[in-house]
Amino acid sequence: NAGVMQNPRHLVRRRGQEARLRCSPMKGHSHVYWYRQLPEEGLKFMVYLQKENIIDESGMPKERFSAEFPKEGPSILRIQQVVRGDSAAYFCASSPSFRGGTEAFFGQGTRLTVV
């Protein structure tokens, strides 16, 4: 059973380009979370999704950022018109369902660098 898979591991984009980050949850997991970690900072919640539904996007910036988790395929975090401040590590986590005590497993992250 493969773990949470994120790709690419490293992504370099020029200012103004689009970044697409992919996350394949563990087999049997229907809940996906995205977190951002800026240099020298902690993990910040961005969005929580179930298959085809956004449950909580309270941590998502209002503009340029979007996320989806389609019925088939990986979850995608999309950043349009990237700026230098978007440079960070983006981690995805998955869990089988939300019940109290259910842990989440993390992918290795995508390091986004905006030049």
Add this chain to the structure above:
Amino acid sequence: RKEVEQDPGPFNVPEGATVAFNCTYSNSASQSFFWYRQDCRKEPKLLMSVYSSGNEDGRFTAQLNRASQYISLLIRDSKLSDSATYLCVVINNQGGKLIFGQGTELSVKP
């Protein structure tokens, strides 16, 4: 006020020392609690869940005080390999998202 707050670090301790990390949470609806570990800004990994009755896993002991909204992690007989950032994590059952504290860095020296 942050939802989850941890002791500021870093903690620098010698091998063999006992070290304790503290964490407080602001949302009384929080229902699930964990300690995660993060090495060199790699992906966080679950260290242990935290139960109301307290729980122990080898050299690690976690405790929860719901009345005070306080969680702790005790590491006994520190090893060099314990050097990492320790993250307190809280889940609010009403929302389902994991909320992370800012992390406390531990450095164990020979």
